[in-house]
Amino acid sequence: MPEKCGTGLSLLPDVPRPNEPSVGRFGEVLRQYNVRLWAGADLVSVTGTWMQVLGVNWYVLQVTGSSTRMGLAMLVQALPVLLLGPYGGALADRLPVRRILVVTQVLHAVLAAALALAVFADAGLWAIYAVAAVSGVVSAVDGPALGRFGGMVAGPARLGTALAFGSLIHSTGRIVGMAAGGVLVASFGPAPLFLWNAVSFAGVVVALLRVRVADLHPLAAAPREAGAVRAGFAYLLRQPVVLGTLALSFVLGSLGRNYQVTMAAMSDGPLAGGAAGYGLLSAVFAAGTVLGALVAGQRAELTTRLLVGAGLLASALQVVAAFVPGLWAFALVLVPIAAAAVLLDTTVSARVQLDTREDMRGRVLAAVGVVGSLSGMVGAPLLGWLSEVAGPRAALAIGGAVCLAACGLAGARLVRRSEPAVPAALATA
Incomplete structure (x- = not known):
């Protein structure tokens, strides 16, 4: 179980209950x-x-x-x-x-x-x-x-x-x-x-x-101490749920989230959309992120189970996207993928903050930033290389399959070890 310090939740009697309407x-x-x-x-x-x-x-x-x-x-x-x-x-x-x-x-x-x-x-x-x-x-x-x-x-x-x-x-x-x-x-x-x-x-x-x-x-603030960075790493290594969440975020971010690369490759290649098609796909993806934010905002709970489920949905749809025949069909599949991506990001941000001590939160958030940067630096060139060697469709399919496997492993390990559900209304730090 992750180490936690008090978040003051017991002092907030006006918090909406999970079974109450989320309007x-x-x-x-x-x-x-x-x-x-x-x-x-x-x-x-x-x-x-x-x-x-x-x-x-x-x-x-x-x-x-x-x-x-x-x-x-x-x-x-x-x-x-x-x-x-x-x-x-x-x-x-x-x-x-x-x-x-x-x-x-x-x-x-x-x-x-x-x-x-x-x-x-x-x-x-x-x-x-x-x-x-x-x-x-x-x-x-x-x-x-x-x-x-x-x-x-x-x-x-x-x-x-x-x-x-x-x-x-x-x-x-x-x-x-x-x-x-x-x-x-x-x-x-x-x-x-x-x-x-x-x-x-x-x-x-x-x-x-x-x-x-x-x-x-x-x-809660951390005391002034030597080795604060080392202490942060040591703390993180003792948090199996947070580590697993970051690992899943890295895989999904590198092979499942670098759509600026795959959208460009698909539009320029098999979809024959060119620059105009790429602009269309970018706009559709942005619209999907708005939808995802609205869905996340209405969720009663943000749980590890939701994180894995959103990852499975996005990964499966990525495999489907690899085989759709035309530009508009590809754009249609992008909408729920983008929505799931935002749901993933929101849940990861909530979980890593709520599942860590307050005096360690800055260092854990820094780890999230490092993972995000690494996933872009690793995934973008890798997907670009796969698109050139095996084709854009194969790059999407391979990336989606790897992400599906990672979500399956996370589902077997993270959900079992995570804490009881925390209401999304309580997930606002």
């Missing part, structure tokens, strides 16, 4: 001033982030004509998270996270402005890669702190619903950001996208400063 869960969460404030700032920030992602990709492709160089920029930004993420988690567990976030958001704004300046000055790719590397260092500290602060905003009574609402915000911000960014980059180039992202972080800083501190739900 309006998002509305219940949004009654809280801090949640409304943080959600609004998050939507603006996520929109700016996706505008910047599009701008960087467009700029690198315009300058080099190389998708490999574009991928290198993403790799340069991901590496610091892999190397420094555990240290960022240790800081988040020990220091006041609101102060950490004010600093990191200001740094993100400065870096976005630096990107705009580099493009205006035609500084070259080295400047883009340098900013990406520094952004990765900031994100290594930023990610675990954001996770802990999100739990403090929503409180332990509504973690699952708040995480699902966060997924909805992320999906909406991605759709709006990519759409608006596409219009702006075609008319004015990428620099305005970077400037908008810089401004968007101001909204997050304002929200951090205006939050009602008295309404936050404090989490």
Whole structure:
């Protein structure tokens, strides 16, 4: 059984029972001033982030004509998270996270402005890669702190619903950001996208400063100690359910979730959709994530059993997608796959937070970030290689089959060892 410390659940008599109607869960969460404030700032920030992602990709492709160089920029930004993420988690567990976030958001704004300046000055790719590397260092500290602060905003009574609402915000911000960014980059180039992202972080800083501190739900902090990172790893190794959850997340993330690769390969290859088809599939996938967030928000419980079930559904549909004949049929199958993917992410986030001690939560969230980065770095090139060697359909089928096997193994081990179900209403940290 995982080690846990008190989450204060026994002090929350107004928590909805699992057998009560789950109507309006998002509305219940949004009654809280801090949640409304943080959600609004998050939507603006996520929109700016996706505008910047599009701008960087467009700029690198315009300058080099190389998708490999574009991928290198993403790799340069991901590496610091892999190397420094555990240290960022240790800081988040020990220091006041609101102060950490004010600093990191200001740094993100400065870096976005630096990107705009580099493009205006035609500084070259080295400047883009340098900013990406520094952004990765900031994100290594930023990610675990954001996770802990999100739990403090929503409180332990509504973690699952708040995480699902966060997924909805992320999906909406991605759709709006990519759409608006596409219009702006075609008319004015990428620099305005970077400037908008810089401004968007101001909204997050304002929200951090205006939050009602008295309404936050404090989490136990870790003491100042030598070897905090080692202590985090040692703690994680004693949590078989959390380790199994992370292992399943890695397999599903690497071979079952890199749809930017497989959608492009399928559209360019057997589906004969070309660039327009890829755009259609990307839009459909984004719509599916919105559906998944809505489903997750209405779930009465977020359990390990749900995690395995969503993984089995997504993996089986991935195998089906490998054999569908046309673009529209493939797009239709993508909708429940995307929805299941969000359900997976929400459940993983809820479980790893609720199944760990509060003073270790930052370090465990850092491990989640490391697993996410690794799955992208390993899975994207592997699926790309499989698509070239065996064909896109075979890549999808092989990846789906491996994911099915991983879910079956997880179902045999995780569900049996996990704790009794925790209501989704209680999964909001």
